[in-house]
Amino acid sequence: MATKLASALFGVALAVGLFALFATASAQSSPTIGLLSIGTDPVKPNPVWVEFLAQLRELGYVEGRNLTIERAFAGGRADRLGDLVSDLATRRVDLVVATGDVENIAAKRRLPSTPIVMMLVQDPIGTGLVASLARPGGNVTGLTTQAPELYSKRLELLREALPGITRAGVLVNPTNASSVAGANGMDGAARILGLQLRRLEIRGAEGLADAFTTTTRERLQALVVVTDGVTFNQRARIADLAIQKHLPLMCEVREFVATGCLLAYGPVYADLARRAAGYVDRILRGAKTTDLPVEQPKSFELVINQKTAKAVGVTIPRSLLLRADQVIE
Numbered sequence: 001m002a003t004k005l006a007s008a009l010f011g012v013a014l015a016v017g018l019f020a021l022f023a024t025a026s027a028q029s030s031p032t033i034g035l036l037s038i039g040t041d042p043v044k045p046n047p048v049w050v051e052f053l054a055q056l057r058e059l060g061y062v063e064g065r066n067l068t069i070e071r072a073f074a075g076g077r078a079d080r081l082g083d084l085v086s087d088l089a090t091r092r093v094d095l096v097v098a099t100g101d102v103e104n105i106a107a108k109r110r111l112p113s114t115p116i117v118m119m120l121v122q123d124p125i126g127t128g129l130v131a132s133l134a135r136p137g138g139n140v141t142g143l144t145t146q147a148p149e150l151y152s153k154r155l156e157l158l159r160e161a162l163p164g165i166t167r168a169g170v171l172v173n174p175t176n177a178s179s180v181a182g183a184n185g186m187d188g189a190a191r192i193l194g195l196q197l198r199r200l201e202i203r204g205a206e207g208l209a210d211a212f213t214t215t216t217r218e219r220l221q222a223l224v225v226v227t228d229g230v231t232f233n234q235r236a237r238i239a240d241l242a243i244q245k246h247l248p249l250m251c252e253v254r255e256f257v258a259t260g261c262l263l264a265y266g267p268v269y270a271d272l273a274r275r276a277a278g279y280v281d282r283i284l285r286g287a288k289t290t291d292l293p294v295e296q297p298k299s300f301e302l303v304i305n306q307k308t309a310k311a312v313g314v315t316i317p318r319s320l321l322l323r324a325d326q327v328i329e
Helices: 002-029 047-058 078-090 101-110 147-161 177-184 186-193 205-217 229-233 235-244 269-284 306-312 318-323
Strands: 032-037 068-073 095-098 116-121 140-144 167-172 196-201 223-225 249-251 263-267 300-305 326-328
Touching: 032 078, 032 101, 047 116, 047 269, 068 078, 078 101, 095 101, 095 269, 101 116, 101 140, 101 177, 116 269, 140 269, 147 186, 147 223, 147 249, 147 263, 147 318, 167 177, 167 205, 177 186, 186 196, 196 205, 205 235, 223 235, 229 235, 235 249, 235 306, 263 269, 300 306, 300 318, 306 326
Parallel strands: 032 068, 032 095, 095 116, 116 140, 167 196, 167 223, 223 249, 249 263, 300 326
Antiparallel strands: 263 300
8 A cells, every 4th residue: 555655655755746847847938028118107018118029929929838938117216217128138138128219228238148139220221220221230120210201291291271370380209319310400491491490309208397488488379299219108198288278289200190199190009019029930940130120111091180280270171181091080
């Protein structure tokens, strides 16, 4: 009897040991990726990351099963990015997915040999992230939003929506070089359109109240929002303040219009997020960043919020409404 009991106990111990060994091996073989962003969304999940993670699941990567995800979100503070990247390095991530320009610059500086996938970078060549779109030439690849080329188009649409406008503000984060370059790129188009632009700088949520006080004091008739991690993270509050001031907002992407911006024209962020997941899949399967060209947006959209138009007291021309990809009533 004792022999049989000992044998049974040995069998149980062996099974438990083998299971633990298998579980450890499985965990070790599962890749770990880091998600890096200057922003957060305290109210609800960030729609860009939602799309990215959904596409990863479509590709067969399920967090907790065959994928480990380390999240590094700076809460709107660019000064935290360096420490967050260092933390990702200590966690030995196999790959980093970073949203905008400042995030990718921070990642490349501290992780020179770790593959990095850009998701929403405005100017990857100008910021030195890649040598060229066709041949990135380093450990960074992914997607660009082509933002600098679109600011003139946005001013044209703003003038079409508000034909009598002569003075507009430009809300920009001065610590983001690409955002500043985009704001500077509006000057030529503004002169052609007869628009005077007033630069309003914010470095975080704390600067928004002062910026909107300036719009009232200087009698600005509209505000153009330059997207980066700071403004994206504060998009709902920016829209609320603008509606309170009866100030029309021209934004870059539909995520701003969904929170109350008047209109937006730009690339489809959801599409870029899904395609970023494809880069992750290819790299985890063995592809090298140097062999993966940087891709540009395939689709652009004009989105108009008619509810906001009524709230701020403007009438959008029918010709513009007919061209919109979506009108939010």
